[in-house]
Amino acid sequence: MTLSFRPLTAAAALAFAFAAPAAHAQSIAIALDSTPDRETQGSYRYVDTMLSTLRDMGWETESFPRDSIGGEDERLDQIRAGILDMSMSNYAVTYQFVPEMRVMQLPYTFANSQHVFDFFTESDYLDTINEELAAEGMHVLAIVPTGGMLGIFNNQKEVRSVSDMQGLRMRALDANQLEMFRMMGADGVVIPFSEVPNALQTGIANGYVNASVVPLAFGQADLFTNFTDARVIMSARVALASTAWWDGLSDEQRAQLEEASLAGLRDVFAWVETSQEESMEALEAAGIAVYRPNDDEIATFRDATASMAELLEDVDPARIEELRAMVADYAPE
Known part of the structure; x- marks a missing residue:
């Protein structure tokens, strides 16, 4: 239609x-x-x-x-x-x-x-x-x-666990993502999406977190060398x-x-x-190396960012726990 x-x-x-x-x-x-x-x-x-x-x-x-x-x-x-x-x-x-x-x-x-x-x-x-x-x-x-859950794109190296984030300068959507990258050991810079291609080409940024389909949809596949299916945040x-x-x-x-x-x-x-798996296959066809972390490697990203909730100063901690419990009730078995 x-x-x-x-x-x-x-x-x-x-x-x-x-x-x-x-x-x-x-x-x-x-x-x-x-x-x-x-x-x-x-x-x-x-x-x-x-x-x-x-x-x-x-x-x-x-x-x-x-x-x-x-x-x-x-x-x-x-x-x-x-x-x-x-x-x-x-x-x-x-x-x-x-x-x-x-x-x-x-x-x-x-x-x-x-x-x-x-x-x-x-x-x-x-x-x-x-x-x-x-x-x-x-x-x-x-x-x-x-698209699917957000993974990690970059044009510098393979990222298997959170320790590999060191040395990367990531494009952040907002202050929340800046802090997330800091916790992962990377640097960050807030860049509007329209300016991302230029930032990647000039070295202002080395990568971003996004759904696997995004570089394909916006013609950005040639700007990256690596994708890690870290499933960090919902898109x-x-x-x-x-x-x-x-x-x-x-x-x-x-x-x-x-x-x-x-x-x-x-x-x-x-x-x-x-489409998630199809997108990753398309990334590989476009020359982007795709890495699928195992559970232990995913845990390194989860553990590194576990304290991010403490930064939500305008949300009561008790409410955060209530919301997390609510979300957990709908988790897949």
Whole structure:
């Protein structure tokens, strides 16, 4: 299923949105965050399946190409203002307003992608989060994987255990990842994703943590020599809805949207399971050496980063333990 795009400038999109009500009966407009490729882009696959399911239910659907109505910050502003129905957004949006969501991205919180799926779809945790986000004009519909669990890419050497991280300078997404790399024995530098290729080519950074599919999807495979399937953190984007739009839906429409979202999640998580090994084979075909650590080697990464929870000063330690216990209840047997 191919989505129909409507190229608009940010100004034109905003003018259009203000000229008509943001919430229409059985309609949805969503801003994409990736290229329209189901085979390499997890968030697009989720949206594609969700919108296809909604169309089968009689909904009218519309999607905006990546950055066509603004970047992450602009889309967030539009969501909060009720101008945009939905956006595929950075996971960091959630802990900007609900700090405890950072707990979910602590290293080795989740055992694998199935663990992530089970927790976020079977627990009532997102209901709790959405109670807090409602006042900010946002509603999290789903946590969506971009690919498998994050591994370690670099262009210097093979990384088998955490001791091999010494001497590497890693691109960090945020301050959390900076600290994670420090605990692993590496240096880090925060670099926007758009600047990563130049940073790797000039030696500002030697690598990053990402899902195995990412360098393939973004044409970065020639920038790396090694990948370690360390399964450090879940890969995640957020399907973010405007509270104004969400509240304007009927109970039946909300149920349909949640059903379509779940169909999208099932599809993308099934794709993650089958594509993970395929992605690593594709990395090898592209000239990247892939290393699959054994349990003892994985434990060195886990042990090195075990104290990261202590750095979450804006989250009560008791709440951190409560959340970890909650997540553990959904761990695979």
